[in-house]
Each structure stands twice: as structure tokens, then as C-alpha cells.
Amino acid sequence: MKVVGLLSGTSMDGIDAAAVEIDRVDDALACKLEAFETTPYSNELRADVERVLRDEASVQALSSLAVALGQAFALAAKHMCDRSEGVQLIGSHGQTVFHEPNPADDAGRLPSTLQLGEPSAIVELTGITTVADFRVADLAAGGQGAPLVSYVDHLLLCSQSESRVALNIGGIANVTLLPAGCPVDAVRAYDTGPGNMPIDIAVRALLPDGPGYDRDGAIALSGRVDASLLAKLLAHPYFGAPAPKTAGREQFGETFFRDVMAQADGLEPRDVVATLTALTARTIANEVPRECALVVAAGGGVRNLALMAALRQELRGREVRARLALSNEFGLEPDAKEAIAFAVLAYEAIHGRTNTLARATGARHPVVAGKIVPGSNFSALMRSIFG
């Protein structure tokens, strides 16, 4: 089945869209990426989203924004359908504008999450049945509504014979632990801590004339890791806290960078960047189980060659050496992996299969995540699956 996956992440760069051919081979799924494209948000749309994030939007504006985002996702989906013939299903994550699975006791609020991007707009433009709004069902079952992609990691990457880890390096890095033959209800997944976020912040602050991030890891490769600073940063309480755990800008954003600089007296900018790169590599490696034979990496961080080299070295100096592979070895183009994941989650949902990892999200039980918006192909699709 040809499925389109759509996603806009917390960085709000724009909409990732992937067209994927999904086939069931024996008991496993196989994915083949046919097309991938990122469509940046217009400045106006990004500004509207940011207003909601700052809680400066009226109910009217919020309601309208859900439609505006839906139309933007619809255009991205339509473009994929035009590029890749025969699309039968669309999975759309939408844009998270609020996520509060654990409100403070005195907040007077219930756990809730809000992904905007009206899927009816996608169905209207494409005619194709669309699955959307994937996080709310897990929250209703007592979970954190995340991670969702880890279900797909298990589905596509778990091996019967070797222990593996699926790694995603975005602003934050996260792992899905996949012991050999691990059943779906035992999979653990969580954020290891910093990914690109502190590196990006350091580059923008210390080298304001640069590209805004450490392209190819060139800056880190030209600097030296300061062992003393690295040791201090590793004492951050997040790394000792028990999993499952979630990290974000609160832990490893601007405040963290100010703390880093307060302890980095006299260090060259490139040495700071090198040390932060080592921190990301080390804290990822520390969460790779000792018996793990293969780490499958995806996310923007795989293009940082300094980070990949540091991580490879960390994984080499172990009792059991773990190989570091890129996810495209398994048909999952690193940049496209999350968009592909939402295509797979939609595929599972319309088959009525639970598609969440209760142990990873903390839910009471797995759920079928996603709401199905029937397109004009709905009956034919259901007949092909259940007929």
C-alpha cells in the first residue's frame, strides 16, 4: 500500500512529507521510501503558531489556525500524491501547539495535548482517507502521548538474533531499546538528553556569523574536547534520573548553555562546541545496553560527522562492540524517518491494530492511535483490508 506520512516537529521549520510503499512480508512490515520533501511554513503561518505557543491567540484565531495548518498539510500531501502515483492513505501528525501530559496538581487542568492541522482539509484536497491526531488516545489511556515513533522502530528494526538500539538525534536525542526478539509490550524508549540543541545554541551564540549550526561537524572537528568541562556537564541530574524520561528546551536549552559558559572559562568557541558534541555522544552511548550489537541512527544529527565519529568511538571501546549504522540501511532515510513513521502508524491504525508502546509512553495499555477521516476511497480501502 502506498501511504503518505506528514509531520511538523517542534522546530516548526515546515512540513516533512514522505511517500512510502508499505508491504507486509510474512509477519513483518517492509517500507520503501518513494519520495520525500520538506515544505517550509510561510512566515505568516509560523508567526500564527508562535502566537498560540505564547498563549496570545484567541479561540477564534486558534480555530482558524487549525484550518490554515490543515490546508498547508493538504498542499504538502497533494504534492506527494502528484509525485508518487496510487497513494491510498495519508497519516498526518499535525503541529503540536500544546502538550501537557502531567499538569501541576494546582493547575486545575486535565492531561491534554493539542496537534493542529485539520485533516478534513487534507481529505478535501486529496480525496484520500487520512489518519490524524495520534497523541490524544495514549493520553486518554494515562500515557505521555510520546514516544510514538518507537512503535515503528520495533516494527521495522527489531531482530530475533541481535540486540539493537534505534537512535534519533534531533534537538533532543532519544533511543528505542530493542533486545533480540523483544515483544512489543516490553519495548523501552526514552530521551537520552541533548542532541543538536546545545550545539546549535552554542554555534549561534559564539559564532554569530556562521551558518547557525555546526555544518558537517566542522567546528567540533577543529576544536578539542575539554575533559574537565565534560566531566562537570555529565553531572547534570537528568543523566542519573531513571527512565522513562523526557527532555526538552527546559533542560538543554538557553539556560543550560548559560550554565555551560559559566564553567567554560577561557575556552575557545570551537572547544566549547567540541565538548558539547562529546557530551551528546557520551550520553547517548551511556544508554546503549552492553549487549547491543547495532545502533541504527536517524535524525538531523547524523549529518554532524564529528558527532557520528565521537559516537562511533564510544561504541567501539566496549566489551561488546556496537556497530553504528545509518537508518537508510533499513530503508529509512534519516531525514525522512519520522514522516515515514506516521505513514506506518496510519497503516497500522486503519488495520485496527494497536500502534503504541504502553511501557514506553506509560499508558495503562496500548491503543489504536489516530482518528480516521474517510476519503472517497474509504469503502474500497476497507474492503481491501477486511473483505
Next chain:
Amino acid sequence: MKVVGLLSGTSMDGIDAAAVEIDRVDDALACKLEAFETTPYSNELRADVERVLRDEASVQALSSLAVALGQAFALAAKHMCDRSEGVQLIGSHGQTVFHEPNPADDAGRLPSTLQLGEPSAIVELTGITTVADFRVADLAAGGQGAPLVSYVDHLLLCSQSESRVALNIGGIANVTLLPAGCPVDAVRAYDTGPGNMPIDIAVRALLPDGPGYDRDGAIALSGRVDASLLAKLLAHPYFGAPAPKTAGREQFGETFFRDVMAQADGLEPRDVVATLTALTARTIANEVPRECALVVAAGGGVRNLALMAALRQELRGREVRARLALSNEFGLEPDAKEAIAFAVLAYEAIHGRTNTLARATGARHPVVAGKIVPGSNFSALMRSIFG
């Protein structure tokens, strides 16, 4: 198939829940109401909804309210499932908190509508596949997102041999015109104007010690219609405007009542109530086509005996006499009719059938309204339909 329909209307009294047995007989649907109940909102929940209506809620509060309403709808649904065994599907309208199909040109907003009541909460509590969020798809197709119930009127009440009108008297009154053998894509439906709203407002304002509405029409029956005032009120521009058209509190609420009182010099309260009752009856009757043989009435207004008597008299004094029937003659208990309708709309949606009237809503084409949230019975349900 046993289906539960859930609804909370603009009056925000609480949640109407109906358990309905739906069967397809030849080419038509037959409905049998098995249970009906209204669960009032808690004062807290109503206050939270009102804060959103006044645009005084934060994004956080709005997001949490969607879950709180979902849990309230879930309890109402669970109660129905406990009373009526074997429920396989739930259709939930939710609570409208914003509806703007035609934003002003300078508002900078897109047409949008917001029905809150997270259906994942219903699925979590009941385990049953739920269809919700019925209005957005019609808006995406350029429609007003209303009326939705008229589709069900056509499905259940249209006759091959006689011309009929389906009438609902809520705060506002609306009609679905059903010429004999009318095809689904030609059905017209719109608001005729005032229903109970001005009567209720008058009773509360002029007889503050009374029950807050004209129980059984007793007040109107004790008063006299003032022909001069009635004639003035019939000059309201709404009645001459072309259909389709929509009325609300803007046209027939408190402001309208102040206008009425400004023209009602010296009239007894009961005469004002009698005249407003006559206005509702007359403006409904004026929209009943001359060839119509049967008006099928539902909504709270059918309990107002003065209103029903006035309407019956209006329909009698015509070239073709139209009989006034209550909807329960067709298995549609008047109070439960709207909740039943959302059960039927959900039933149509999971069959992948379009369930809107494009001519009545103004959409470019009919759509499958409703998003399907898979419960644990989803696969079995799909196999029973498409297998």
C-alpha cells in the same frame, strides 16, 4: 446495529444520549429508540464552556476542557451501554464552542468550527468505536457545517408518495423540505426563525416567578394574540430573506425581545407570550410548501400545546390541508431526535457513505462527515460491514 448518539446543544443544558437499533430494510433505514437520557453538565463544566464562549480561556484551558467534556460524554455513553446491551458504535456531536463558517472579510480568519468533547476519552471508557467531529468536513467543502440533522430527516422521513416537512422546534425552528421522492442531493433545509427562544425570554422577563418557560403553553393559552403587534413582528427582515438562511440569538434573542416590548405598549404579559407563540407558528407555517401533506414535528417546542394548536390551525386553513404529526409516529421520540440523528450519521460514516446535504449546507459537494476513532471492536465492525 446498536448505536449510541450523543449531543449537547447550544443551550448547554447537558448531554442527550440515545441508544438506537438501526436496521437497513430494503433500501431504507429503520430506527428503534431503546433508551434515552439527558445528563446535565456540572456547574463547573458549564462555567468552563462559557469562559471559552466569551473567549476568556487560555490555550491550556481550552485543551483541558476538550478532555473534560470528552470524559463527560464518555460517562453518558457508558451509561447508555450499561442500559442497552450490545452497543457497537457511538456517534458524538460534542459541544460547539465556536462556529464561524463566514468570517468577515477583514477578520483575517478562515471558515472554522470547534466542537469539543475528545472522542478518545469515550473510546477509552467504553472500548467502542466512536465517530465524532461532524461539522469540519462540510466546512472544508465550502459549506456552513449545518444543518446536519436534515440528512437524517431525508433518510427516515422522505416519502415516495406525499410531500412532507420535517420540523424541529428548539430555541430556533428549522425545516427540512421533503417533496415526494426528493433525491438526497436536492433536499432543502433552513431555519424558519424563532422557535421557543423569544417565548422563553419573555416568560423569564415578564413573569420572573414562573417556571422560566411556558410550560405546556399554559400562559399563551390564557392570553390573546395581538394582531397589530403580530403584523409588526412579521415585518422582521429575516422572514423575507431568501433561504438557505440561519437564525440565532443575534436575530431572536434579548435584543429582539426589547424591540418587541417597545412596540407592545400596555399589553399584558400573557398577551405578549400568546403573540410570540403565534409568531413562531405563523413563520413556520409560511415555510411549509402548499403541496405539503404532513409536517413531522420534534424538539422541545412540541410540548407547548398552545404552539402546536396554533400551528395546527395555520396548517388547516390552506388549500391542501397539512397534517401535523409528532416525530414519534416515525420512531423518533421528539426530545431524542437529535441524539438519534448523530447515531444515524455515525452509522452512515462507518459505511463510508456521504451523510451531508450539500444543497442545504451550501457545500460544493456532500462529504462523509465524522472522524472515526477505532475502539477495540473496530476490526470486527469493519469485517461485519465490508467483509
